[in-house]
Amino acid sequence: MITGLFFYLFAAITIASGLMVITARNPVHAVLFLILAFFNAAGLFVLMGAEFLAMLLVVVYVGAVAVLFLFVVMMLDIDYANMREGFQRHLPLGLIVGGILLVELLVIFAGPGTTIGVADVDLTRSNTQQLGDVIYTDYLFLFQLAGMILLVAMIGAITLTMRHREGVKRQSIALQNARTREETVALVSVENNQAPESILPNNKSESKVLR
Amino acid sequence: MGGFEFFPAIAEIFLAIVSIILVLVAAFGGEDAKASALMRKLAVASLVVTGLLVVSYGNTPSFAFGNLFMTSPFMVYMKLLVLFGATIILLMSRGHVARDNINRPEFPLLILLSVLGMMVLISSNDLMVLYMGIELQSLPLYVIAAMRRDSVRSSEAGLKYFLLGALSSGLLLYGASLIYGFTGSTNYGEIASSLSQGVSNGAVIGIVFLISGMAFKISAAPFHMWTPDVYEGSPTIVTAFFAVVPKLAAMTLFLRVSYGMLGSASDSWQQVVVAIAMASMIIGALGAIMQTDLKRLMAYSSIAHMGYALVGMASAQAEGISAVMVYMAIYIVSSIGIFALILTLSREGTAVTKINDLAGYSRTHPLYAACMLIFLFSMAGIPPLGGFFGKWFVFSAAVNAGLVPLAVFGVLSSVIGAFYYIRIIKVMYVDDVSDALDQPDRRTNGLIILSMAVITALMVFVLSSLREGIMGTLPYIAFIAG
Numbered sequence: 304m305i306t307g308l309f310f311y312l313f314a315a316i317t318i319a320s321g322l323m324v325i326t327a328r329n330p331v332h333a334v335l336f337l338i339l340a341f342f343n344a345a346g347l348f349v350l351m352g353a354e355f356l357a358m359l360l361v362v363v364y365v366g367a368v369a370v371l372f373l374f375v376v377m378m379l380d381i382d383y384a385n386m387r388e389g390f391q392r393h394l395p396l397g398l399i400v401g402g403i404l405l406v407e408l409l410v411i412f413a414g415p416g417t418t419i420g421v422a423d424v425d426l427t428r429s430n431t432q433q434l435g436d437v438i439y440t441d442y443l444f445l446f447q448l449a450g451m452i453l454l455v456a457m458i459g460a461i462t463l464t465m466r467h468r469e470g471v472k473r474q475s476i477a478l479q480n481a482r483t484r485e486e487t488v489a490l491v492s493v494e495n496n497q498a499p500e501s502i503l504p505n506n507k508s509e510s511k512v513l514r
Numbered sequence: 515m516g517g518f519e520f521f522p523a524i525a526e527i528f529l530a531i532v533s534i535i536l537v538l539v540a541a542f543g544g545e546d547a548k549a550s551a552l553m554r555k556l557a558v559a560s561l562v563v564t565g566l567l568v569v570s571y572g573n574t575p576s577f578a579f580g581n582l583f584m585t586s587p588f589m590v591y592m593k594l595l596v597l598f599g600a601t602i603i604l605l606m607s608r609g610h611v612a613r614d615n616i617n618r619p620e621f622p623l624l625i626l627l628s629v630l631g632m633m634v635l636i637s638s639n640d641l642m643v644l645y646m647g648i649e650l651q652s653l654p655l656y657v658i659a660a661m662r663r664d665s666v667r668s669s670e671a672g673l674k675y676f677l678l679g680a681l682s683s684g685l686l687l688y689g690a691s692l693i694y695g696f697t698g699s700t701n702y703g704e705i706a707s708s709l710s711q712g713v714s715n716g717a718v719i720g721i722v723f724l725i726s727g728m729a730f731k732i733s734a735a736p737f738h739m740w741t742p743d744v745y746e747g748s749p750t751i752v753t754a755f756f757a758v759v760p761k762l763a764a765m766t767l768f769l770r771v772s773y774g775m776l777g778s779a780s781d782s783w784q785q786v787v788v789a790i791a792m793a794s795m796i797i798g799a800l801g802a803i804m805q806t807d808l809k810r811l812m813a814y815s816s817i818a819h820m821g822y823a824l825v826g827m828a829s830a831q832a833e834g835i836s837a838v839m840v841y842m843a844i845y846i847v848s849s850i851g852i853f854a855l856i857l858t859l860s861r862e863g864t865a866v867t868k869i870n871d872l873a874g875y876s877r878t879h880p881l882y883a884a885c886m887l888i889f890l891f892s893m894a895g896i897p898p899l900g901g902f903f904g905k906w907f908v909f910s911a912a913v914n915a916g917l918v919p920l921a922v923f924g925v926l927s928s929v930i931g932a933f934y935y936i937r938i939i940k941v942m943y944v945d946d947v948s949d950a951l952d953q954p955d956r957r958t959n960g961l962i963i964l965s966m967a968v969i970t971a972l973m974v975f976v977l978s979s980l981r982e983g984i985m986g987t988l989p990y991i992a993f994i995a996g
Binding site for chain 2: 407410411412414441442443444445447448449451452454455456458459461462463
């Protein structure tokens with residue numbers, strides 16, 4: 304009973320916040336509603352007994368993806384009012400496409416002769432344990448491949464964004480630590496009413512380094 | 515799940531380790547120009563070693579990593595083609611990366627990683643590995659398409675490729691999840707045995723999604739929209755890579771999935787492949803007619819060629835598969851030749867890619883023009899060049915499978931296609947020299963162009979033994995864990 308109640312609660316909030324994501328005027332609100340939808344979907348996963356997926360959803364989607372969205376939305380100067388102009392015009396087409404997809408899915412999943420095959424699951428152990436059993440053993444290959452993909456993503460991001468700029472003043476901690484009193488401090492007796500001559504060391508090779 | 519045998523994947527493991535080491539070489543290799551020359555040499559060497567490993571250890575049909583990975587003579591053939599293509603492209607890149615302003619140590623590295631993804635893709639025996647392989651091969655491609663940061667077109671190409679590639683990965687993943695849901699397994703063998711007992715509606719929809727995703731990767735119509743823009747916008751050397759290597763890997767996957775995994779459900783994918791093949795042939799032929807840029811023209815030409823290859827596949831018979839494999843081998847040889855030639859085109863040091871720039875090419879560069887003639891005639895399918903036999907095999911396979919209308923359609927569109935190839939030849943041989951192109955000074959490219967032209971021209975002599983060798987590998991496409 305209670306489970307059913309929670310199911311309808313989570314499901315209703317998920318759908319409602321999903322609707323708000325696409326209708327909210329303020330993009331920041333849209334992202335916040337997206338986060339709400341994620342949380343409620345995680346709740347649905349918990350109800351199904353998939354606690355690992357639920358945690359993953361919160362950690363990955365709320366923790367990383369949605370926060371990233373929020374950053375992008377806040378930092379980029381995008382004219383959202385302009386982007387929305389086509390919304391009314393494209394609405395009928397979108398509804399038609401969505402409607403067709405919905406009917407198709409209903410035909411597949413609720414239609415006659417549909418049997419969904421699922422691999423056998425050991426119900427006595429939690430799914431986190433079961434994932435732990437296979438992920439570094441049976442699926443080692445996939446795990447390593449995922450590592451390679453992340454390496455590519457890293458190299459790609461660096462390749463596309465890193466630039467070697469000329470004339471940038473960089474701080475060098477090693478140089479700062481290695482400097483001695485003699486290099487930097489000079490005692491000069493200054494005559495009254497006379498500016499001192501330039502006494503700073505004029506080392507060109509270090510001119511780009513802040514000391 | 516079988517044991518944790520990893521030896522059959524030794525070539526892939528080697529390539530992965532080498533690329534990780536090369537990351538360090540790239541990082542500590544000093545200034546860009548010097549480091550990238552070193553990287554290119556190391557990358558070529560490691561591709562060659564990988565090829566040797568593939569030949570030495572891949573030929574016995576075997577599984578690794580608990581049925582996730584398999585290797586067999588069929589895969590060895592395809593992997594060797596991929597490695598051959600990638601090695602030649604890396605050799606060609608010498609000098610041209612500097613001109614295109616992408617002379618950075620990451621370029622060979624990303625090509626290596628992409629090749630690793632393709633090898634995994636070819637050897638995949640599980641839907642999850644398929645997806646991982648696709649991502650690993652495409653991500654580096656997105657990056658190298660956008661690598662020329664000072665050019666808006668290159669960034670546009672990279673972004674377009676990335677967005678549409680992500681969309682197609684989504685389609686593919688959705689199809690894979692439906693197939694998993696309706697057959698109960700992600701393993702090709704188990705899916706095949708489940709489908710042989712009957713194909714449910716859901717599985718059919720999954721298959722269609724999966725095929726759409728793969729059709730995107732080989733840029734077959736109606737999933738071809740990205741191709742001309744990406745080919746035109748990317749640096750030419752990158753375009754050459756796109757036109758040759760990823761297509762080969764994706765086509766192998768297509769063969770493996772359609773014959774190996776869905777072999778018993780061929781009714782459910784045959785019409786789809788027929789439709790895609792027809793659309794690709796006609797769009798490729800008609801789209802190319804109006805093009806003025808060689809790279810865009812090659813994009814449409816590659817769409818059409820994928821269509822012809824799919825004609826062989828649509829036959830759903832062993833003869834058709836061997837025809838596709840011969841076709842792909844001929845296609846990559848003449849594509850490499852054409853792109854090596856496009857790379858040499860420059861006027862006063864600036865690269866040019868317009869068809870009109872070739873005016874009078876036969877008088878200024880008689881040898882290269884003759885090679886281009888061979889490539890173009892081969893692509894148009896004029897006997898006795900290689901391309902003719904490729905087309906002959908795929909069309910006869912289609913006729914033997916009872917797909918006569920498809921074959922007739924294919925012949926008609928290749929007649930239309932011949933028009934634009936011959937137009938280039940007319941520009942080269944008949945038009946007057948307007949403004950002479952530079953004499954190419956790089957010997958590597960000349961050598962590649964000449965040897966590809968010789969292979970294309972003399973293909974007819976090795977064809978029967980090539981075909982025989984390919985036929986021997988066919989039983990292993992549908993090879994499934996016992």
